[in-house]
Amino acid sequence: MSDDHLPIDTLRRIEQRILWLAVRMVDFANHERTQAGDIKVGGHQASSASMVSIMTALWFHHLDGPDRVAVKPHASPVFHAIQYLLGNLDRSYLTTLREFGGLQAYPSRTKDPDLVDFSTGSVGLGAAAPLFAGVVRRYVDAHFAERPQSRFVSILGDAELDEGSVWEAIADPATEGLGNVLWIVDFNRQSLDRVVPGIRIKQWRAQFEASGWHVKEVKYGERLTAEFSAPGGHLLRDWIDGMPNEKYQSLFALHGPDLRARFIEGAPAELVSLIEKYDDHTLREVVTDLGGHDLGSLIEALDECDAIKDRPSVMFAYTVKGWELPTAGNPRNHSALLTTDHIDELRSRSGLDLTSEWDRFDPASAEGVLAARRRELLSRPARTTPRSIDVPSSTITHVSQRPVSTQEAFGRIIVDLSKLESVAPYLVTTAPDVATSTNLAGFINHVGVFHPEVQRAWHADPLLKWTEGPTGQHIELGISEMNLFLLLGQLGLSWDLSDQPLLSIGTVYDPFVLRGLDALIYSVYSGARFVIAGTPSGVTLAPEGGAHQSTITASVGLELPGLTFLEPGYAVALDWLLCDALSNIGTEEVHTATSHLQPATSERGAYYFRLTTRPLDQSPFEAARQRLSDTVLRRQVIAGAYRLVDAFEAHPELAETPGTPMVYIVACGAVLPEALLAAEELADEGIAAHVVDVTSSDRLYAAWQRTVRFAVRTAATPSIAGTLRAAFPDRAPIVTVHDASSHHLAWLGSALGVPCVSLGVDSFGQSGNISDLYAVHDLLPGSIVNGALAALSTL
Ligand SMILES: Cc1ncc(C[n+]2csc(CCOP(=O)(O)OP(=O)(O)O)c2C)c(N)n1
Ligand SMILES: [Mg+2]
Numbered sequence: 104m105s106d107d108h109l110p111i112d113t114l115r116r117i118e119q120r121i122l123w124l125a126v127r128m129v130d131f132a133n134h135e136r137t138q139a140g141d142i143k144v145g146g147h148q149a150s151s152a153s154m155v156s157i158m159t160a161l162w163f164h165h166l167d168g169p170d171r172v173a174v175k176p177h178a179s180p181v182f183h184a185i186q187y188l189l190g191n192l193d194r195s196y197l198t199t200l201r202e203f204g205g206l207q208a209y210p211s212r213t214k215d216p217d218l219v220d221f222s223t224g225s226v227g228l229g230a231a232a233p234l235f236a237g238v239v240r241r242y243v244d245a246h247f248a249e250r251p252q253s254r255f256v257s258i259l260g261d262a263e264l265d266e267g268s269v270w271e272a273i274a275d276p277a278t279e280g281l282g283n284v285l286w287i288v289d290f291n292r293q294s295l296d297r298v299v300p301g302i303r304i305k306q307w308r309a310q311f312e313a314s315g316w317h318v319k320e321v322k323y324g325e326r327l328t329a330e331f332s333a334p335g336g337h338l339l340r341d342w343i344d345g346m347p348n349e350k351y352q353s354l355f356a357l358h359g360p361d362l363r364a365r366f367i368e369g370a371p372a373e374l375v376s377l378i379e380k381y382d383d384h385t386l387r388e389v390v391t392d393l394g395g396h397d398l399g400s401l402i403e404a405l406d407e408c409d410a411i412k413d414r415p416s417v418m419f420a421y422t423v424k425g426w427e428l429p430t431a432g433n434p435r436n437h438s439a440l441l442t443t444d445h446i447d448e449l450r451s452r453s454g455l456d457l458t459s460e461w462d463r464f465d466p467a468s469a470e471g472v473l474a475a476r477r478r479e480l481l482s483r484p485a486r487t488t489p490r491s492i493d494v495p496s497s498t499i500t501h502v503s504q505r506p507v508s509t510q511e512a513f514g515r516i517i518v519d520l521s522k523l524e525s526v527a528p529y530l531v532t533t534a535p536d537v538a539t540s541t542n543l544a545g546f547i548n549h550v551g552v553f554h555p556e557v558q559r560a561w562h563a564d565p566l567l568k569w570t571e572g573p574t575g576q577h578i579e580l581g582i583s584e585m586n587l588f589l590l591l592g593q594l595g596l597s598w599d600l601s602d603q604p605l606l607s608i609g610t611v612y613d614p615f616v617l618r619g620l621d622a623l624i625y626s627v628y629s630g631a632r633f634v635i636a637g638t639p640s641g642v643t644l645a646p647e648g649g650a651h652q653s654t655i656t657a658s659v660g661l662e663l664p665g666l667t668f669l670e671p672g673y674a675v676a677l678d679w680l681l682c683d684a685l686s687n688i689g690t691e692e693v694h695t696a697t698s699h700l701q702p703a704t705s706e707r708g709a710y711y712f713r714l715t716t717r718p719l720d721q722s723p724f725e726a727a728r729q730r731l732s733d734t735v736l737r738r739q740v741i742a743g744a745y746r747l748v749d750a751f752e753a754h755p756e757l758a759e760t761p762g763t764p765m766v767y768i769v770a771c772g773a774v775l776p777e778a779l780l781a782a783e784e785l786a787d788e789g790i791a792a793h794v795v796d797v798t799s800s801d802r803l804y805a806a807w808q809r810t811v812r813f814a815v816r817t818a819a820t821p822s823i824a825g826t827l828r829a830a831f832p833d834r835a836p837i838v839t840v841h842d843a844s845s846h847h848l849a850w851l852g853s854a855l856g857v858p859c860v861s862l863g864v865d866s867f868g869q870s871g872n873i874s875d876l877y878a879v880h881d882l883l884p885g886s887i888v889n890g891a892l893a894a895l896s897t898l
Pocket of ligand 1: 149150151153176177224225226227259260261262263289291293294295424437
């Protein structure tokens with residue numbers, strides 16, 4: 104599009120107003136809202152200023168309603184200023200930046216009052232998220248009716264490119280060929296601490312191009328470009344291009360002869376005489392004319408990237424951090440705040456005074472008319488009816504007579520679900536190169552692997568049909584666990600970003616949950632709903648050794664908000680829990696204007712199943728089913744714990760002996776057989792040991808915390824939560840046993856108000872067999888018996 108058709112002057116006035124509002128929001132929060140002695144509020148005026156032109160071009164010209172954008176964390180004030188000018192944010196919010204209940208420091212999908220598409224904050228993750236949203240949209244379009252065309256845009260800081268997550272994302276074949284993805288790098292050559300040394304664009308360009316991206320540089324503004332074409336202009340170009348970043352940035356703080364003197368330091372005589380034609384003022388205007396602040400150049404470049412339909416585009420928009428502010432280009436400007444004098448000066452330069460400083464544009468002005476038009480064009484229809492996917496409450500109809508591991512059962516349950524008409528279309532799995540070794544092969548055989556084009560199979564494997572094409576329902580990734588959690592996060596937001604609920608399931612070796620942890624946190628913080636299975640886990644995968652054994656993952660699962668942690672040991676318990684989780688994920692809530700402001704409970708988010716390859720004899724669970732009935736047992740399994748063995752039912756003689764000591768053995772997952780054997784040994788000693796299988800420490804802990812918090816808030820005596828009471832009806836000491844950190848279940852003693860001995864894995868593992876390693880970590884029945892005796896002795 105040519106400049107003639109653009110309302111450039113109107114856009115410039117809008118750009119100036121956005122700059123003002125963004126800077127003033129931070130200023131108000133720091134200088135007017137805070138009291139002396141308060142903790143510093145902070146905010147980023149310079150980082151915001153850097154992005155003002157790019158974001159003006161996007162929201163006031165380029166974007167359409169279906170487009171989705173991730174905004175660099177430190178440009179949050181710019182985003183909210185734009186939403187305010189468009190009429191999507193109430194004026195009262197402008198003075199609430201970083202205030203409790205106000206505008207968030209960094210854009211948040213779940214906490215900001217205006218509609219944020221992607222949360223950002225941990226640099227390099229929000230930046231990559233739109234690429235994975237593009238992967239999800241490609242999948243949704245291939246499997247369901249095509250959605251209105253969206254562009255997935257990321258506007259990121261240049262220092263975000265230091266994060267490996269960015270490069271992992273663009274290198275994965277699953278993200279190839281997405282013509283609707285655009286990244287705009289705010290290329291201000293500054294990070295938090297410094298002006299970044301060296302000219303890195305060549306390296307970055309090569310890396311993006313090697314990954315199949317279209318690269319566009321918007322380096323100079325129209326003014327400077329024109330000067331380059333004038334006679335001798337190549338000298339000017341070579342001189343600026345070859346100048347170190349630090350020197351170039353320092354020009355922004357200089358004026359008059361000082362700027363000229365710095366600019367020509369070390370310059371050839373021809374250049375010095377060439378620039379004599381500019382007076383000092385013009386020289387400054389010319390040499391600081393960067394493309395990332397030239398709306399015409401930006402809009403032209405955006406159109407050029409749009410025209411590239413077969414691959415993603417990245418645009419390097421050269422900007423200056425602190426554009427139009429006295430802090431421009433200063434290496435220390437990251438958190439610098441303008442003084443009151445500077446704010447006064449910017450206010451009047453923006454044509455405002457104290458009475459009009461927070462105003463929107465006059466609706467009759469050209470800016471007001473454009474804002475109203477853009478608001479209408481960018482508006483999105485609100486969904487009014489929830490959709491739900493009908494997931495059954497169980498799939499297993501026949502219980503295996505042979506021992507079965509939870510990993511094996513998991514694979515079979517997913518295959519069974521994929522045979523159900525009501526569920527099958529929505530199932531999608533993904534794994535970082537561990538699909539076959541985490542038991543997804545059966546599902547893959549049944550539904551195939553996703554690829555935008557049908558791929559020829561070169562190898563026929565009778566056990567695994569790796570058929571790739573647009574109908575496949577498994578998305579295979581390279582080994583990056585960061586990519587796994589970024590993709591799961593976007594699959595888990597598909598109900599919002601692609602208007603399609605999905606039942607998304609990922610698998611990963613359990614220890615490597617921690618390898619992708621930041622992306623997992625990012626995704627659950629964003630409100631994504633998915634299932635992740637960490638398998639195999641713990642020292643139970645004994646020969647694999649310490650590098651593959653997980654110990655703290657269970658605690659991560661329990662402690663992370665927005666994620667429910669589950670560790671069943673038996674196949675039917677897993678079946679019930681998985682169906683329940685998928686059913687929750689498949690139930691869409693109606694989005695109301697304020698529903699995104701409600702605190703997210705973990706039950707609205709993601710589910711983490713920690714599984715094992717150790718086959719367990721299923722008969723103890725079947726006995727509990729007989730004893731309790733499916734209805735009661737299912738309720739208790741889902742609530743987090745049930746009594747697997749009732750010592751008095753197993754050994755009626757113990758009930759008949761007055762004063763029989765009683766203890767609870769509390770265990771999760773793979774170690775249940777040792778707990779059962781220990782209970783038998785204790786019975787031989789005349790001690791009644793009930794075995795409690797904890798299927799979700801997370802839900803038990805949440806139940807305990809609910810009663811405790813209620814007591815704290817109402818100054819009442821806490822009661823024992825119903826879930827805990829059902830599994831632990833009597834008061835007795837407990838010993839906890841877990842193939843994970845002993846700390847994970849240690850709180851149960853406090854929750855029940857009884858002595859507690861906790862056994863678990865508190866050091867790095869090593870290779871061996873299960874009994875070698877259980878012996879080292881005191882998980883064998885003999886140690887559990889001793890643990891029970893120790894707990895009893897402290898009563
Ligand atoms: C993962 C992570 N590490 C560190 C930070 C702290 N941090 C915030 S901004 C920033 C530098 C960002 O530079 P850039 O992306 O170039 O943005 P600019 O401020 O230049 O606009 C750093 C290190 C963070 N937010 N996230
Ligand atoms: Mg930067």
